[in-house]
Amino acid sequence: MRWATLGRGRLYFLLLTLPAVLYVFLWRIAPAFYTIWLSFTQYNIIYDAGPQWNHLENYHRLLQDSGLREALRLSVVFAIGATAIELLIGLGAAAFFDSDPPGRNLLLGIFLLPMIMAPVVVGTVWSALFDPTVGPVMYLFERVGMPEFQWLSKPLTAFAGLVVADVWEWTPLTTLLLFAAMQAIPREQYEAARADGASAFDIFRRVILPQVTGMLAVAGGLRLMDAFLELDKVFVMTGGGPGTSTQFVSYYVYKQAFQAYELGYASAVIAGLLALLTMVFAFYLRRYNRMVNAASA
Amino acid sequence: MSAVAARFDARGGHRDGASVAVRGRRRLPLGHIIGTALVLGWTLPPFLYLVVLSVKPEGLIAVRSALVFWPTFERYRQLIITHLGLPIWNSLLTSTVGALLTLALASLAAVTFSFLDFRGKAGLFLLILLPRMFPPVTTLIPIQLGMKTLGLIDTRTGLILLFAAFQIPLAIWVMRTALAEVPRELVESAALDGASLPVIVIRVVLPLAGPGLLAAFILAFIFNWNEFLFPLILTSFNAKTGSVAINSFTGGYKQLPWGPLAVLGVVMTIPVILFVLAFRAALVRGFTAGAVKG
Numbered sequence: 001m002r003w004a005t006l007g008r009g010r011l012y013f014l015l016l017t018l019p020a021v022l023y024v025f026l027w028r029i030a031p032a033f034y035t036i037w038l039s040f041t042q043y044n045i046i047y048d049a050g051p052q053w054n055h056l057e058n059y060h061r062l063l064q065d066s067g068l069r070e071a072l073r074l075s076v077v078f079a080i081g082a083t084a085i086e087l088l089i090g091l092g093a094a095a096f097f098d099s100d101p102p103g104r105n106l107l108l109g110i111f112l113l114p115m116i117m118a119p120v121v122v123g124t125v126w127s128a129l130f131d132p133t134v135g136p137v138m139y140l141f142e143r144v145g146m147p148e149f150q151w152l153s154k155p156l157t158a159f160a161g162l163v164v165a166d167v168w169e170w171t172p173l174t175t176l177l178l179f180a181a182m183q184a185i186p187r188e189q190y191e192a193a194r195a196d197g198a199s200a201f202d203i204f205r206r207v208i209l210p211q212v213t214g215m216l217a218v219a220g221g222l223r224l225m226d227a228f229l230e231l232d233k234v235f236v237m238t239g240g241g242p243g244t245s246t247q248f249v250s251y252y253v254y255k256q257a258f259q260a261y262e263l264g265y266a267s268a269v270i271a272g273l274l275a276l277l278t279m280v281f282a283f284y285l286r287r288y289n290r291m292v293n294a295a296s297a
Numbered sequence: 298m299s300a301v302a303a304r305f306d307a308r309g310g311h312r313d314g315a316s317v318a319v320r321g322r323r324r325l326p327l328g329h330i331i332g333t334a335l336v337l338g339w340t341l342p343p344f345l346y347l348v349v350l351s352v353k354p355e356g357l358i359a360v361r362s363a364l365v366f367w368p369t370f371e372r373y374r375q376l377i378i379t380h381l382g383l384p385i386w387n388s389l390l391t392s393t394v395g396a397l398l399t400l401a402l403a404s405l406a407a408v409t410f411s412f413l414d415f416r417g418k419a420g421l422f423l424l425i426l427l428p429r430m431f432p433p434v435t436t437l438i439p440i441q442l443g444m445k446t447l448g449l450i451d452t453r454t455g456l457i458l459l460f461a462a463f464q465i466p467l468a469i470w471v472m473r474t475a476l477a478e479v480p481r482e483l484v485e486s487a488a489l490d491g492a493s494l495p496v497i498v499i500r501v502v503l504p505l506a507g508p509g510l511l512a513a514f515i516l517a518f519i520f521n522w523n524e525f526l527f528p529l530i531l532t533s534f535n536a537k538t539g540s541v542a543i544n545s546f547t548g549g550y551k552q553l554p555w556g557p558l559a560v561l562g563v564v565m566t567i568p569v570i571l572f573v574l575a576f577r578a579a580l581v582r583g584f585t586a587g588a589v590k591g
Binding site: 014016017019020021023025026027029030031032034038093096099101102103107108109110111112113114116117118119120121123125126127128129133134135136138139229232236237239250253254258263266267270273274281 | 328329333335337339340341343344346347350358359361402403406408409413415425427430435437438439440442443458459461462463466469519522525529530539543547555558559561562565569572577
């Protein structure tokens with residue numbers, strides 16, 4: 001491009017970028033650094049006038065915090081469980097959409113609804129379904145003669161309830177990504193396989209699956225990260241309870257910061273999480289690159 | 298031909314009459330019927346149940362077997378005429394204005410990034426996309442402290458200022474794709490004809506990049522509309538959004554007011570449904586931005 005023709009307009013135009021850059025810096029990047037600084041301070045907004053530098057005390061506490069360890073464990077189990085189910089159902093759903101059913105686009109639009117509606121509403125929907133006074137799930141239990149109980153008030157079922165809600169909300173995303181990957185497979189390959197007498201299952205296993213493993217890794221990675229930080233549905237459906245049985249890391253951070261007012265310590269937990277996620281992400285990228293290179297070699 | 302297909306050739310299928318017949322036939326319509334039923338049965342019933350709850354008369358709401366009844370729209374009327382509707386109005390206002398501000402800031406930056414080459418461009422672009430890499434929770438505490446200092450807690454202005462910033466990275470990302478499709482020759486010839494930059498942008502670039510702008514706006518709106526954590530810690534009464542209102546209903550151990558809760562849930566979903574039906578393609582592109590090239 002011969003933008004030289006613009007003369008001084010060039011500089012003038014460059015200036016137009018600044019508001020966005022400054023704005024993002026001010027609201028997204030600077031606060032993140034401030035959080036890291038806060039993580040080295042003692043700052044309880046009830047007792048302390050301002051943040052007080054306290055060396056690595058927060059991080060020392062972090063390593064011995066059994067509540068945090070429990071929250072981490074729950075988040076990891078939740079993220080892996082939900083992601084695995086989402087990928088599995090997503091594969092099936094994507095294969096279905098890839099088979100070009102009539103009205104595919106409209107159907108796909110409807111299918112995407114749960115992931116686009118507010119997560120809080122998703123939580124409300126599933127709270128209502130599991131609720132013993134208004135929900136159909138317990139009603140069905142009653143009809144088949146099983147004892148009714150408060151689904152979201154028992155540790156195991158509350159956890160399972162959150163997984164179900166997450167699967168409902170996010171399977172559309174994994175489906176969409178896998179569907180996009182399947183659409184990129186040349187149709188001739190199916191034809192050739194069919195001509196060679198391959199069954200539909202053979203085609204899925206030998207033609208489709210090897211060509212969507214890259215996208216499986218991408219979709220799985222995206223979902224793992226997001227589910228690990230799950231918060232909104234926890235608020236609406238269980239409030240972290242019963243006890244601390246669904247208190248995931250994000251909820252733990254929220255409680256430290258806005259119920260215990262331990263801003264310094266909460267910042268340390270956030271910084272720790274960020275470090276952990278960065279490490280996982282770097283590892284994931286390396287594995288992913290290696291996998292892609294191996295596949296294309 | 299790829300290695301996979303080659304492997305199939307190596308297996309050596311015989312081209313008898315049967316397999317030729319299979320090749321000619323599409324997949325069984327039965328499979329499509331079952332699949333369609335599964336998709337609809339998976340997506341719709343949970344949400345429709347909320348709709349049913351929202352119009353169920355108060356006396357019947359705890360009668361779970363009652364699925365046929367005369368619907369009441371009293372709760373929707375209440376939502377409109379009382380203060381219960383305030384959170385929805387707050388959501389609508391802050392999401393819309395926030396998304397418009399996002400669009401204004403992001404489009405200027407996106408145009409520059411797309412059409413100008415300058416030193417440090419890659420670095421600047423990375424700086425803008427950086428926030429997409431780390432979770433929003435990292436900025437939670439400083440933003441709350443900052444809003445407190447500015448006296449913007451529980452104000453719609455505060456939320457709008459925040460929302461404007463949140464989706465800038467995504468908006469720039471989406472618009473960049475749209476701007477890449479604007480023919481460079483057109484811009485160049487306009488410049489040679491002596492058009493100034495603002496004129497080029499307004500008369501040439503924006504009309505061509507319209508769909509991209511719209512997509513960015515809708516995505517920004519929906520993400521603002523669905524946002525929960527930040528409104529939760531930044532608002533309490535005057536400026537609380539729909540999501541926060543729903544959460545304030547579900548707190549505590551009392552019997553939940555399912556009627557009003559269901560109404561809020563349904564109303565919160567209406568704009569989303571409208572957008573999905575109208576702009577599915579744009580939404581798909583936005584939600585998968587970064588994962589799929591496109």
